[in-house]
Amino acid sequence: MKYTNINNNLFIENRKRFNKNLRPKSLAIFNANDECPQSGDQTFPFKQNADLFYLCGIDQEQTILLLFPDCPNPLYKEVLFLKKTSEHIAIWEGHKYTKAEARETSGISTIFWLEEFEGLLPSIIHYADNVYLNTNENDRYVHTVPYRDLRFAQELNQKYPHFNYLRSAPIMCDLRMVKSAIEVQLTQLSCDITEKAFRRVLNFVSPGVTEYEIEAEIIHEFIRNRATGHAYNPIIASGKNACVLHYNDNNQICNNGDVILFDFGATYGNYNADMSRSIPVNGRFSARQKAVYNSVHHVMKEATKLLVSGTIWNDYHEEVGKIMEAELVKLGLIDRHDIEKQDPKNPAYKKYFMHGTSHHLGLDVHDISNRYTPFQAGNILTCEPGIYILEEGLGIRLENNILITKEGNIDLMKNIPVDAEEIEELMNVN
Structure with a gap:
């Protein structure tokens, strides 16, 4: 080890x-x-x-x-x-x-x-x-x-x-499901190592690099910080690849004007981190890319507020769906007519946000849990909304790891850059 x-x-x-x-x-x-x-x-x-x-x-x-x-x-x-x-x-x-x-x-x-x-x-x-x-x-x-x-x-x-x-x-x-103080510390270490890898990537990405070169930078930073390695197969998805939810090929060139969706996390002491970020290959989001990015970020912030003790799993995901629905209307991806005629079992927003918002995190990335048990202090959950627009070759997902406490929640990835402007600033520091 x-x-x-x-x-x-x-x-x-x-x-x-x-x-x-x-x-x-x-x-x-x-x-x-x-x-x-x-x-x-x-x-x-x-x-x-x-x-x-x-x-x-x-x-x-x-x-x-x-x-x-x-x-x-x-x-x-x-x-x-x-x-x-x-x-x-x-x-x-x-x-x-x-x-x-x-x-x-x-x-x-x-x-x-x-x-x-x-x-x-x-x-x-x-x-x-x-x-x-x-x-x-x-x-x-x-x-x-x-x-x-x-x-x-x-x-x-x-x-x-x-x-x-x-x-x-x-x-x-x-x-x-209920993490002790030592388990939280180990998860935080995994998150901190993941942060180091992401900051390394921000300084490395530019038009023409390949997805696998980025993957190499990530594992380099993981191992040099005593992580065992990847918590799961990393996703380095540029352009339209970001619309494939479990894309793992990581073998394409990152082109000028595209956005790269990352989904990776370190594992330390068998406790896992699970982070998603989306960054512009050339260091600047286009107006459309930033609008979609900011919508996902808004959903992430609002969903995080709901991750508190007593929240019910299904109620939480339904509420996040409503928040996402409003953002997709604002982006012109769905309209009120789509919502009115939607199948309640397959709401309109699912066309562009087809996965769940959260899962428990621990010794397993998708940690064992009882979805009928209300959230409680000591739970660590991901918060990972996304919007995937295949016709535009654009996929945005943002994900942090959230610890629920009796006083509210704590973002274990609060130090990992996520604001669009901060991402651009860090990518253009030179």
Whole structure:
């Protein structure tokens, strides 16, 4: 890992909060993510299971966490199983956690090697009445791959069919939506690194540069500031490419007169930033580009005001839709007749603003959340309105990350330039 050690109080407190939600005499088991094959003997870069990391901070493959707060043997109330290193692994793969390092990282005293798991599990599980298993219940996820947690659940149910199996995911969802002070600090670090990359880009862009050259500048700044890398595949979309919401080719020349839409963010300590900005290739917006830009910025500012404790997800998005509708009328993209005849299930503004305004942010970029739970203090949400006009080859999206507190909200990206005039000033500083 490139990031510095995280205060293990984060993981100790997270386990305490999780344990309080368990039924009496319950064992909970969490697995690391799979190492996914890429080709030949290669695997894709490993990304830790967010729930396991949340509870122990171990950022390594082939890890299992057991939590059994009512276990009659105190030794097994918290147990970590780790991949055992060897001279061969050390030479070919590099350093793995020692037991001492795992204790320091997680705050868990009882550490075994993974090869001991099958032999030790019977001496632990038979003293439980309930077994909590973890699966991916993010409602954006459509199951197509038999991932490790799912396979483990099926195998355990075959070996120990007499237990009452319960779901950890609803508990994890409620816990992970509310960020602690340390989690906010880690997210802020990701936002700060993202800011540095954006300011670097503002000084780099000019007519004739390519999207991939800009992407290279971004990852350079991320890595030199100890980020793991991109929180997600970056979008560097110039001209009409900006009207493709998940454009990732990043292989075109940025032409004079076009606007570039950026959507990128750093990940630090597995906590993510998610930023969108739109800048003129030549350093100056045209009158039309600035009008569209300022409309998006207005919607962003008004939507941010709605991100407060107690706001309901669907109500929030409906209200933002009304704000966007008024801006699109002002820009001449829709008119009152379009609004009067619109299908309520597919309002007229959706032609130019077809995605949602916000999502929860955390260990996952689209963090697990319950859309029927009102926003609450400790939530971090994106705010990302956009207007996409394919016939004009123009797409504008602006996005900041907003922390809700009891006193209101805090923009974690407040220092990242966003006003159109400030963007132009910074691009023309020389």
